[in-house]
Amino acid sequence: MHYEDRIGTFQVVFCDGTYFRVYHSLGQAATYQSSGDLSEIEISAQKHVNIVSLMGDKRQRARVQGCWAKPPVRPTAAKPSSPAGPCSGSTSWKAGPRTYEFQQPSKPIRDIPEEKVIEKAGVYDISHRPSGVSRLRLFPDFLQQEEADWMFSTLLAELPWSQKTNYRQGESYEEPRLTCWYGELPYTYSNSTLQAKAEWHPVLSGLRSSIESHSGGSFNSLLCNMYRDGRDSIAWHSDNEPSLGARPTIASLSLGDTRIFSLRKQPPPEENGDYTYVERLRIPLAHGSLLMMEGCTQDDWQHQVAKEYHDRGPRINLTFRTIYPEP
Ligand SMILES: O=C(O)CCC(=O)C(=O)O
Numbered sequence: 001m002h003y004e005d006r007i008g009t010f011q012v013v014f015c016d017g018t019y020f021r022v023y024h025s026l027g028q029a030a031t032y033q034s035s036g037d038l039s040e041i042e043i044s045a046q047k048h049v050n051i052v053s054l055m056g057d058k059r060q061r062a063r064v065q066g067c068w069a070k071p072p073v074r075p076t077a078a079k080p081s082s083p084a085g086p087c088s089g090s091t092s093w094k095a096g097p098r099t100y101e102f103q104q105p106s107k108p109i110r111d112i113p114e115e116k117v118i119e120k121a122g123v124y125d126i127s128h129r130p131s132g133v134s135r136l137r138l139f140p141d142f143l144q145q146e147e148a149d150w151m152f153s154t155l156l157a158e159l160p161w162s163q164k165t166n167y168r169q170g171e172s173y174e175e176p177r178l179t180c181w182y183g184e185l186p187y188t189y190s191n192s193t194l195q196a197k198a199e200w201h202p203v204l205s206g207l208r209s210s211i212e213s214h215s216g217g218s219f220n221s222l223l224c225n226m227y228r229d230g231r232d233s234i235a236w237h238s239d240n241e242p243s244l245g246a247r248p249t250i251a252s253l254s255l256g257d258t259r260i261f262s263l264r265k266q267p268p269p270e271e272n273g274d275y276t277y278v279e280r281l282r283i284p285l286a287h288g289s290l291l292m293m294e295g296c297t298q299d300d301w302q303h304q305v306a307k308e309y310h311d312r313g314p315r316i317n318l319t320f321r322t323i324y325p326e327p
Contacts, residue, residue, distance in 0.1 A: 115280040126281060127265060127300055132247065134297040136283075142214070142253065143288035152255040152287070154203055155316055161226050166190035176307075177232040183221030185323045189241055194223075204318070207253065211320055215292055217249045219320035227259060227305065230312030236264070236304045239293075245324050250293045254285040256315035259308070261285045263301045285317070 181194035
């Protein structure tokens with residue numbers, strides 16, 4: 001059976017007498033047990049249609065940035081096609097009167113890659129391209145529990161946290177988190193600048209030395225982020241400001257409640273900025289963990305910490321970087 005909804009095409013394929021599978025051109029597929037009763041098969045297929053349509057709408061709306069997505073246009077009922085052959089192989093199914101016809105799928109099914117989870121200590125080469133590798137190194141237990149507890153409460157109380165104002169298309173907005181900056185040079189992102197602050201808090205200079213000797217990197221600056229609860233977040237971005245130089249190494253230390261650090265690969269040019277089919281990674285960053293981002297990671301991937309809609313306690317994230325004077 002072949003069916004078209006407002007976001008793509010569906011196909012119902014009978015695997016054998018017992019099972020049938022519903023495919024959607026967006027990539028989602030599901031297998032159902034068949035009783036042989038066509039109306040039951042229609043109900044299962046329709047459920048699948050509804051779920052995938054909802055997901056498709058959500059994704060499509062998320063892609064429309066800076067303006068409201070138009071409500072989806074529902075197609076007018078299709079003219080029924082003439083009845084045809086037996087119920088095996090693939091047939092066409094349209095809303096309205098039940099009619100079936102054999103038809104090949106119009107386009108190949110495209111799968112959305114499954115999100116991969118990284119949670120164990122290790123070195124992860126997440127992508128390769130001719131100019132280099134994108135590499136992550138995860139040390140989930142970089143700090144001992146007691147040391148991490150003490151650092152968290154000290155930094156929460158003693159750092160000069162404040163809410164930064166950024167600018168986008170001439171409009172100002174408050175960052176949904178608190179920050180502070182350490183380094184001999186200022187740091188500009190999202191059209192606003194964090195002023196230089198050469199005097200490091202002693203806990204932070206101690207941490208910098210131990211991260212440098214553990215990782216082999218060297219850092220002259222630090223961006224501190226504080227997520228007060230699950231509503232604080234950082235949106236998709238790459239740390240690719242010119243002042244960070246080419247292929248920056250960034251050391252990210254987390255304290256406090258665990259939050260999900262997500263990465264998504266930059267889509268190839270022919271996708272025109274559509275991230276639907278890109279590879280995705282998910283890394284729960286727990287209290288005392290250290291994540292190193294190296295090589296082409298900032299060129300080929302974006303990262304975010306999304307809002308969470310259940311209780312989350314405060315979390316501090318420290319990203320050690322090297323800043324170069326801008327020409
Ligand atoms: O909080 C985090 O883990 C990520 C912070 C981040 O992406 C950044 O500072 O650029």
